Structures are given as C-alpha cells and as structure tokens.
Amino acid sequence: MDATTLKALDGRRIVLGVTGGIAAYKVASLASLLVKSGAEVRVVMTEAAQEFISARTFRELTGQPVGTAMFGETSNYRVEHIALAQFAELVVIAPATANFLAKAAHGIADDLLTTMILATKAPIMVAPSMNVNMFENAATRENLSLLRRRGFHVIEPAVGHLACGTSGRGRLPEPEELATAINDYFARSNKRELEGKRIIVTAGGTIEPVDPVRYIGNRSSGKMGFALAEAAARRGAQVLLVTAPSALADPRDVEVVRIETACQMREAVLAEYDRCDAVIMSAAVADYRPKVVATEKIKKSEPTLTIELEKNPDILFELGQKKARQVLIGFAAETTNIEEYAARKLEQKNLDLIVANDVTVAGAGFNADTNVVTMMARDGSREDFPLMPKSALAALIVERLINIIRLNEEAEK
Ligand code: C5P
Numbered sequence: 001m002d003a004t005t006l007k008a009l010d011g012r013r014i015v016l017g018v019t020g021g022i023a024a025y026k027v028a029s030l031a032s033l034l035v036k037s038g039a040e041v042r043v044v045m046t047e048a049a050q051e052f053i054s055a056r057t058f059r060e061l062t063g064q065p066v067g068t069a070m071f072g073e074t075s076n077y078r079v080e081h082i083a084l085a086q087f088a089e090l091v092v093i094a095p096a097t098a099n100f101l102a103k104a105a106h107g108i109a110d111d112l113l114t115t116m117i118l119a120t121k122a123p124i125m126v127a128p129s130m131n132v133n134m135f136e137n138a139a140t141r142e143n144l145s146l147l148r149r150r151g152f153h154v155i156e157p158a159v160g161h162l163a164c165g166t167s168g169r170g171r172l173p174e175p176e177e178l179a180t181a182i183n184d185y186f187a188r189s190n191k192r193e194l195e196g197k198r199i200i201v202t203a204g205g206t207i208e209p210v211d212p213v214r215y216i217g218n219r220s221s222g223k224m225g226f227a228l229a230e231a232a233a234r235r236g237a238q239v240l241l242v243t244a245p246s247a248l249a250d251p252r253d254v255e256v257v258r259i260e261t262a263c264q265m266r267e268a269v270l271a272e273y274d275r276c277d278a279v280i281m282s283a284a285v286a287d288y289r290p291k292v293v294a295t296e297k298i299k300k301s302e303p304t305l306t307i308e309l310e311k312n313p314d315i316l317f318e319l320g321q322k323k324a325r326q327v328l329i330g331f332a333a334e335t336t337n338i339e340e341y342a343a344r345k346l347e348q349k350n351l352d353l354i355v356a357n358d359v360t361v362a363g364a365g366f367n368a369d370t371n372v373v374t375m376m377a378r379d380g381s382r383e384d385f386p387l388m389p390k391s392a393l394a395a396l397i398v399e400r401l402i403n404i405i406r407l408n409e410e411a412e413k
Helices: 022-036 055-062 080-087 098-106 112-119 132-136 138-149 175-188 223-234 262-273 315-321 338-348 390-412
Strands: 013-018 040-045 090-096 124-128 158-161 167-171 198-203 238-243 254-258 278-281 288-290 309-311 327-334 353-358 373-377 382-384
Touching (some): 013 080, 013 112, 013 390, 022 055, 040 055, 040 080, 040 112, 090 112, 098 112, 098 138, 124 138, 124 175, 132 138, 132 167, 198 223, 198 262, 223 238, 223 278, 262 315, 278 390, 327 338, 338 353
Parallel strands (some): 013 040, 013 090, 090 124, 198 238, 238 254
Antiparallel strands (some): 158 167, 288 309, 353 373, 373 382
C-alpha cells in the first residue's frame, strides 16, 4: 500500500496500544504505515505484548520512546499516562485481547495502557483479535457491546485461520485494512470548525535596524507561526499571517503580510484586530530597538560603539487591553521559572491561553522543528505535552482555540 493513499493521516496524533495477542507482530507494519503517512505515533505496550514483539521494534519504527510500564524510566514526560492521554487525537488498540476489552469495559486501570485509556478524552478504536471461542464467549460479547455503547469504535475481526489452529472469526485484519479504517475515521472527522472565523497569526523574529545595512535580531525561524497559520487554515479559518523575515514559503490558503520591525508588526495587526476572532502571537518581537537609526552606514573608526535602545510596544499587551470578543493566545519562551512567568503573562496580557516552553531544553524553541511545551489557560487548567513536531503542536493549539471559541459562543447564548 502506498502511503499517499492514506492522506487523512498526515499530522495526526495517534496513540497505538498493543496488547498481548499473537497478532501483535502485524501491528509493526501498521505502525510503519501510519508513520509513513505522516502521523505522529506513540506506542504503548502491555507486558504480555512484549512477549510477542519487542518495544525496540516500535521504537525504531516510530522514532519515539515506547511506553511499557506505569512507572518506567523511559519516558520524557512528566506524568506519562496523562501526557499520552492528552497528546492523542485517536487511540487505537490493536490487537485488543479479551482481557484488555474486559478491563476497559470495567474501568480497571492496572497498567500504563489501561490507565491512559481511562484518562483520555480522545476517541478509542479497538481491533479485537483472539480465538473464536473467546470472541464468541458471552463475557467478551457483552464487554464489546458495553464499549460500543460508550462510543468505542470497533474494527470487526476477520474470519479465517487462527494461530491456535482453529478457524473462525477472531483474526486481526491486515495492517493495510487497519490503516484504511484509521484513515477513514480521520477523513470523516476532518471538520472545518473555523469556517467564517478570521484569525491573525504572527511569526518570526522582528528585526530592528541600526543603520542601512545592520540590524538587531533574534533566532526565531518562524516555523511555529507558519505551522499555526497552516493548521488554522486547514480547519477553515480565514488566516492573516503577519510575519517578520523568514525563509519559509507562504503556507497554503493563507494571506501573508511580510514586515520587518515590531512597530510594523503592531500596525499590521491592529489594522485587522477589530474584524478578527482570534490572534495567535507566536512572533518573537524584539523588546528594544535602536533609538536613532543612522542614515549612513556606521564606520568602524571608534574602538567602542554604543547604541542606545528604546522600548518597543508590547503588541500582545495592547491587544489584551483592547480585547472585545477576540481570543488571545501568547507564547512564553523562557529559560528559568517557566511556569511562574507564563502564569503572570497570561494574567498581565489578558490572554486566554499561553504556550510556554523552556528554550534551553533540547528539541524545544527557536529554529528547532520540534517543541516541548506546557499550556496554561485562563480557567486555570494546565497541560504538559511531550516532545513533538511543530506541525503537530500547531494542530493541538488550534484545537484548544476551537474549544475556547465554542465555549465563548455557548456562554453568549
Ligand atoms: O513578555 P514576553 O515577551 O515574554 O511575552 C511573549 C508574548 O508576547 C509572545 O506571545 C510575543 O509574541 C508577545 N510580545 C508582543 N510584543 C512585544 C513582546 C512580546 O506582542 N514587544
């Protein structure tokens, strides 16, 4: 199967739970297909699953740590079952054993996978696979129907030769069929919740001229903001991307305004602010600019050079002051006391959500393709996320934005 036929998987965050059935070996091909199709896959295995296939296989295929134990050492997350539960857009359990179905149906949480299942709000898809008699057993039938009523999606097992030597219903469908079922699920749920909404996204690092050839700048690449603009457009929003110099190409279906300085960014954003529904300020705006910009190139005649700086406007603060219905999302790139500073900014700048990251952590912050963030919302909720690509993080931030807009609209009614 060609990964390009599974288009709806691109950028999707999937937690793949593997339980201890002989068919676990087939799931390596499934993981590989999902990854090749652009999905972000995190695998969680039960202890029994590790008797059939090694965690290392999944680690190599996904390029990510595999969750194997409730109190394991491998994780790069704070509380692994919660981080995975929040990360998932969809949880897929394949193969799902009779034992797993029984535990899930009754809320038993005695390992990482079953605990994560209880903690997640993401939809759950199960692909049962077992001996035909076990599958037809009344206990299994009732557990499955209970899970169906609770909204679990069930991929029916196929009929065929079973590893136990019998034949009948109980075979795990082939990896291609599983991948197609997952792809179809996302294709159906590709909603355009932001249709009719205008969203401003800022990106990149502003540059502040010193003279006609020099400037003061920062290391921001614009990757986060460009990914956010693209993710919001994908959900149907009319997006205006106001970006400081960036080497990145214009994202698809997005109106792009390229500026250089903080003052120009402020003007471009304010001009559209009244008409917009949300602003995501991911730009690294320079806090200061040279007070005087030399009209001629400064000569290197003196042994020292002093440039006096003056403060730039805090755009996001101003937006917070002028806020009417707009949802405001800010970023806080910190090197120390991340949570404390982020919480303070949320309050001071009158934001709905702040995305905080420690720029000293490997794989986080400027110029990286990945990020590790904590999000704090106005309602006091806080979520920690694992290392993930900026594209996946952008989709997640846009989902939070959709929720905030929906809650605001419901409150207005
Ligand atoms: O106060 P601090 O610069 O850490 O706040 C970061 C947030 O504020 C970011 O969302 C950034 O885009 C925004 N900001 C701004 N104008 C400034 C400085 C930061 O809008 N002058």
